[in-house]
Every structure is written in structure tokens, then in C-alpha cells.
Amino acid sequence: MKNRLNWKSIYQNPSFPSFLILIAIIFLNAFLQHNFFTYRAFKSNLLTFTPLILTSIAQGLVILVGCVDLSLGATISLITVLMASLMGDSLLSMVIVVFIGSGLALLMSFINGFIISYFGPPPLLTTYATSVLWFGIALFFMPTPGGYIPSHFSKMYRSDLFPGFPVVLLFLIGAFCFLFFMSKTRFFKHIYAVGGNEEAAYANGVNVFLTKIKVFLLSGIFIALAAICVVAQTATGDARSGLSFSLNSVAASIIGGLSFSGGRGSIIGPIMGGLILGLLINVLYFANITSFYQEFMKGIIIIFSLAVGAIPKFLKARSL
Amino acid sequence: MNNNNSPVLISDKITPKEFLFSKLAISFYAIILLFVLGEVILPGFISFSHVMSVFRLSVFLGIVALGQTLVVLSGNEGIDLSVGSILSIGVVLSAFFLNGQNINIPKALLFTPTVGLAFGLISGLAISYIDIPPIIMTLAMASVVEGTSLIITKGFPTGNAPPLLETIGNGKIFNIPYLILLWILLIIIASFILKKTKWGNLLYGVGSNSLTAELSGVRVKRFRVFVYGICGAIAALAGLFLLSYTGTPYLNLGVTYTMPSIASLAIGGISLAGGNGNYIGAVTGCIILTTLNSILVALRTTEAVRQITLGLLLLILVIAYTGRRKRW
Numbered sequence: 232m233k234n235r236l237n238w239k240s241i242y243q244n245p246s247f248p249s250f251l252i253l254i255a256i257i258f259l260n261a262f263l264q265h266n267f268f269t270y271r272a273f274k275s276n277l278l279t280f281t282p283l284i285l286t287s288i289a290q291g292l293v294i295l296v297g298c299v300d301l302s303l304g305a306t307i308s309l310i311t312v313l314m315a316s317l318m319g320d321s322l323l324s325m326v327i328v329v330f331i332g333s334g335l336a337l338l339m340s341f342i343n344g345f346i347i348s349y350f351g352p353p354p355l356l357t358t359y360a361t362s363v364l365w366f367g368i369a370l371f372f373m374p375t376p377g378g379y380i381p382s383h384f385s386k387m388y389r390s391d392l393f394p395g396f397p398v399v400l401l402f403l404i405g406a407f408c409f410l411f412f413m414s415k416t417r418f419f420k421h422i423y424a425v426g427g428n429e430e431a432a433y434a435n436g437v438n439v440f441l442t443k444i445k446v447f448l449l450s451g452i453f454i455a456l457a458a459i460c461v462v463a464q465t466a467t468g469d470a471r472s473g474l475s476f477s478l479n480s481v482a483a484s485i486i487g488g489l490s491f492s493g494g495r496g497s498i499i500g501p502i503m504g505g506l507i508l509g510l511l512i513n514v515l516y517f518a519n520i521t522s523f524y525q526e527f528m529k530g531i532i533i534i535f536s537l538a539v540g541a542i543p544k545f546l547k548a549r550s551l
Numbered sequence: 552m553n554n555n556n557s558p559v560l561i562s563d564k565i566t567p568k569e570f571l572f573s574k575l576a577i578s579f580y581a582i583i584l585l586f587v588l589g590e591v592i593l594p595g596f597i598s599f600s601h602v603m604s605v606f607r608l609s610v611f612l613g614i615v616a617l618g619q620t621l622v623v624l625s626g627n628e629g630i631d632l633s634v635g636s637i638l639s640i641g642v643v644l645s646a647f648f649l650n651g652q653n654i655n656i657p658k659a660l661l662f663t664p665t666v667g668l669a670f671g672l673i674s675g676l677a678i679s680y681i682d683i684p685p686i687i688m689t690l691a692m693a694s695v696v697e698g699t700s701l702i703i704t705k706g707f708p709t710g711n712a713p714p715l716l717e718t719i720g721n722g723k724i725f726n727i728p729y730l731i732l733l734w735i736l737l738i739i740i741a742s743f744i745l746k747k748t749k750w751g752n753l754l755y756g757v758g759s760n761s762l763t764a765e766l767s768g769v770r771v772k773r774f775r776v777f778v779y780g781i782c783g784a785i786a787a788l789a790g791l792f793l794l795s796y797t798g799t800p801y802l803n804l805g806v807t808y809t810m811p812s813i814a815s816l817a818i819g820g821i822s823l824a825g826g827n828g829n830y831i832g833a834v835t836g837c838i839i840l841t842t843l844n845s846i847l848v849a850l851r852t853t854e855a856v857r858q859i860t861l862g863l864l865l866l867i868l869v870i871a872y873t874g875r876r877k878r879w
Contacts, residue, residue: 359813
């Protein structure tokens with residue numbers, strides 16, 4: 232049964248259109264960026280896309296449980312500010328600061344999750360409010376971009392673990408493995424149950440309150456990883472460095488076939504969505520589109536991808 | 552009253568005691584409290600001219616919030632995150648159409664909302680017929696609209712407001728700014744349309760139960776498309792009025808209006824699930840947010856402190872007004 236290819240289940244999979252888009256966009260990139268398949272280009276693309284992919288996973292998990300996290304970008308900003316103001320040159324201080332930053336990400340995700348699952352306000356408004364709050368705190372500590380990140384911290388991030396294997400890839404593979412093992416657990420089924428229908432999940436003995444908080448904590452791990460990437464890449468603390476991630480990650484999740492009302496779609500979706508968005512921005516860069524048109528094209532491309540993403544729904548509706 | 556009335560109409564009859572503790576009344580107390588607080592911190596805050604100037608600043612948010620109210624009322628997770636960008640392009644376009652000439656005012660009054668309408672209709676079409684979630688569709692639309700205003704201006708908006716429009720934006724009659732009078736007129740018209748006309752009833756009907764509406768013969772999808780269109784037109788019109796206040800156009804003047812327009816609805820007791828609430832609530836929400844902001848500005852706080860206060864207060868308001876303690 233498992234070995235038989237079921238074509239219908241493949242093309243009706245919510246992530247199927249994003250897979251097609253991904254392939255198309257890779258071809259487009261290969262066409263425009265002539266050294267696309269070289270190791271250099273691969274690595275530099277990977278360095279650019281990793282934070283977006285990690286935030287998309289974080290957002291995807293939260294969307295799966297039926298919430299949304301608009302404060303994710305501000306969380307990243309606040310962590311970059313914290314890390315850039317605390318980090319010293321020694322290896323020990325780097326490790327400690329990375330841990331403090333990760334702890335902060337978990338704490339902020341926990342606050343979001345706790346408020347949403349305990350008081351029950353709309354996640355959209357709640358996380359918007361917390362994003363204003365986090366942004367304010369980041370701005371309070373660092374009104375202008377600055378701070379200090381030792382150059383070997385950035386170098387470590389950009390270096391190769393061994394020839395042909397960049398350190399960033401370790402981040403991604405670690406994240407994928409972690410996700411893979413998570414997806415086998417009972418808890419992961421609870422995410423879908425709660426996202427699909429809270430009341431029904433509760434009636435069936437799922438602890439809705441804890442599940443939501445756990446999902447936010449889980450997303451906090453990925454936010455922390457993304458923040459470490461951002462700080463290593465920009466080598467500064469900046470209260471505005473993370474802001475674009477909030478909305479891009481939501482777009483990536485939806486492009487990846489997740490349902491905004493929760494409970495439907497695969498976590499592979501946001502990963503592909505993040506890749507698609509990253510490659511699209513790449514295309515805009517390499518196609519020599521003047522900066523005046525970039526914002527416009529970005530919007531058009533997102534709308535287009537979303538429209539293509541809606542195809543399986545039509546196929547399903549027709550086959551019924 | 553006979554039994555044929557819908558529940559919406561029955562719940563309109565409330566006792567005075569219920570009214571005193573309704574969300575609307577609480578919003579009024581909050582406004583008064585904020586002004587008293589402002590007076591304590593800064594003597595003169597509560598003077599007539601200052602109160603009027605705070606109200607005048609709320610007008611633009613208030614107009615945008617009207618469009619947002621319609622979209623949210625229409626239900627189905629309805630929300631429009633492109634209002635800020637459409638407001639921005641409204642400022643730029645109306646300055647371009649007006650070009651400082653009074654005679655161009657009819658032209659601007661016609662074309663500016665039309666452009667907003669077009670953007671709104673496109674969002675609405677994609678939301679209704681391709682089932683793209685409103686939040687993400689309007690967000691992408693915001694990108695497109697911002698991009699469009701960059702493309703048409705090449706980064707430098709031209710034109711400015713003509714004298715007549717500047718009079719409307721900055722003039723007063725009996726110390727009451729014209730803009731506030733305009734807003735009051737708008738509030739009356741909007742409330743009338745929402746409460747007394749067939750269209751208003753349809754909006755509540757579609758928002759509270761779209762299946763029932765569909766079965767009663769309303770073409771729900773087409774209806775929603777038009778609601779988004781109207782929201783876009785209103786946002787663009789707000790841009791025209793914002794130009795009347797600023798005189799000269801700037802890019803991205805409206806971006807800061809998007810989230811407050813939604814927050815003001817939540818504060819004003821409009822259910823984000825749709826079908827419940829009225830425009831007066833949004834109006835009080837707008838005044839609360841603007842008053843709060845002007846207190847913070849008057850205190851000469853830094854941007855950071857303002858954001859922290861605003862964030863904390865929003866969080867408390869959101870929890871207090873929209874929190875529904877569940878069984879778990």
C-alpha cells in the first residue's frame with residue numbers, strides 16, 4: 232500500500248503547486264544567474280536564504296496550530312540588539328550570549344503563546360501588540376544600529392565545516408532532522424488537531440492550552456536560530472533588521488500550501504515557500520530590475536504564487 | 552415586536568444599565584480618562600482648541616477605519632492590510648491631479664477614489680474567487696500599491712494641494728475644524744447606511760452567517776468583492792483629506808495607519824469575526840489611539856518609549872476587549 236504511487240494524492244497535496252513553482256523558479260534562477268550551480272553561488276544563496284527558511288518554519292508551526300505570529304520579526308531584531316550589545320571577543324562570551332539570546336527568543340514566544348492560549352484574544356492583534364512592544368524595547372536599548380559582533384563570529388558562520396560543506400547547512404540539516412523527529416511524535420498530531428478544530432480536540436482529551444504554548448516554544452527555537460544567522464551575517468544589532476521577516480514568513484507559509492485557518496498542510500510547505508521567496512528576490516536582483524519596480528514586482532509575484540497555490544483546491548472541488 | 556425580526560434587531564433594545572457597561576460606553580470613559588490624564592500631565596491638554604486638534608488628527612484614521620469596518624463586518628476573516636498603502640497613493644495621486652489648482656478638485660475627487668476602488672476590487676476578486684486569505688492577499692496588495700506609487704513618482708511626488716483644499720484641511724468655523732464637521736457628517740451617513748438601508752443589513756447578514764445569506768439569495772462572493780472595493784476607495788479618499796492637511800505630498804505617509812485602523816476596531820468592540828459592531832465603536836477607538844499618541848508626543852518621549860507604551864496598552868486593550876476565556 233505504501234509503495235504504490237498514488238498520483239491523485241500527489242497532485243492534490245497542498246504543497247504540490249509550491250513544489251512546481253520551486254522547480255520553475257530554480258530554472259529561472261539558473262538561467263539568470265550564470266554561475267548558479269557553482270559552489271560559491273550555492274553557498275552565498277544558502278547564507279541569504281537560511282534566516283528566511285528558519286522563520287518560515289517558525290511561522291508555519293504557529294499557523295498550523297491556528298494562530299499567527301506577527302511579532303517574529305521584532306523578536307529577531309531584539310535578539311540582534313541584545314547579542315550585539317553583550318558579545319565579547321572570547322569564545323566563552325560568544326557561547327553564553329548565544330544562549331542568552333536563544334533564551335530570550337523562547338521567553339518572548341512563551342509570552343505570546345501564554346497570552347493567546349490563556350486569555351484567548353485574536354493571535355493577529357496580540358502578536359501585533361507584542362511586536363510593537365518588542366520593537367520599542369529594541370529601540371530603547373539601541374536607537375541607532377550598532378553594537379559589536381566580533382569578526383570571527385561572522386567568519387565562523389560563513390566558513391566551511393569541511394570543504395564543500397558550509398556551516399549554515401548544518402543549521403538547516405539540524406532543523407530538518409529535528410522537525411522530522413518531531414513530526415513522528417504524538418504532539419505533532421495534536422498540533423493538527425488543535426489547529427483543525429479546538430473544541431473537537433479538547434473534547435477528545437487534547438490539552439489545547441499546553442499544545443499551543445508548546446508550539447510557540449518550538450517556533451521560538453527556530454526564531455532563535457534565525458536570529459543567530461541574522462546577527463552573524465549583518466554583524467550589527469539593529470532594531471529594524473528583523474521587521475521584514477514577519478510578513479515574508481507568513482507569505483512563505485501560505486505559498487507553501489498551509490491553510491491560514493490552521494490544521495491543514497505540511498511543514499515542508501513553509502520550507503519550500505521560504506526557498507521560493509528567497510529565489511524570487513534573487514531573480515529580481517539578477518534580472519536587473521530597477522529598485523523602483525522591485526517592491527511592485529515582489530507583490531505581483533507573491534499574488535501570482537498564491538493564485539497558483541490555490542490550484543489544488545480547484546482540482547479537489549472538481550473531482551468531488 | 553413580532554417574531555420575524557432578526558436577532559440583531561432584538562439585541563438593539565438594551566436597558567440603561569446595560570448601556571452604561573457596554574463596550575461603547577467603556578470606550579467613552581476611556582477617552583475621558585485619557586484626556587483627564589493628559590490634563591494632569593500637561594496643563595492645557597483639555598482646552599477646547601487642543602481637544603479639537605487631537606480630534607482633527609483622528610479624522611484620517613477615522614476615515615480609513617470606516618473602510619476597515621466594512622471589510623471586517625463582511626466576515627470570513629475579512630481584513631484589509633493595504634489601506635495604509637492605498638492612503639499613501641491617494642495622497643500622491645490627488646496631489647498629482649490637483650496640481651495646486653482649485654479647478655482640478657472635481658477631477659481629483661473622481662479619479663483618486665477610482666484608483667483606490669480598482670486596487671480594492673482586485674484584492675476582493677482574489678479573496679472571493681481564488682480563496683486567498685484576506686490578510687495575505689491585502690498584504691501583497693500593499694506591496695503592489697507601494698511599488699506603484701514609487702513607479703509613478705520615481706521617488707519624488709509632485710503637485711500640491713490647492714488653496715480651497717488647504718482651507719478645508721486647516722480652516723475652522725466657530726473654532727471647530729472643517730475636517731471634524733466632515734467627519735461628523737461621515738459618521739451620520741455611515742451609521743445610517745449600516746443601520747437603516749438594505750445594503751447595511753446585507754453586510755451584517757453576510758458577515759454573521761454567509762451560508763444563510765447565500766441561501767437567501769445574496770451573491771456573497773460578489774458582495775465581498777464590492778466591500779473590498781469600497782474600502783479601497785475610502786482609503787484613497789482619506790489620502791485626499793490627508794493631503795488637504797499636509798499641503799504637500801510625501802511618499803508612504805499612510806503606512807502608519809494600517810495596524811491602528813485594525814486596533815481601533817478591536818478597541819471599539821467590533822468583532823474581528825465579522826457581523827457584529829458599528830462604526831461609532833471604531834470612531835471611539837480612533838480617538839483613544841490618537842489621544843494616547845498625542846499624550847506621548849507631548850511628553851517629549853523618545854520613539855522607543857512611545858512604542859513600548861503603545862505596545863503595552865494595545866496588549867492590555869486587546870486582552871481586555873477581545874479576550875474570550877475558553878474552557879481550557
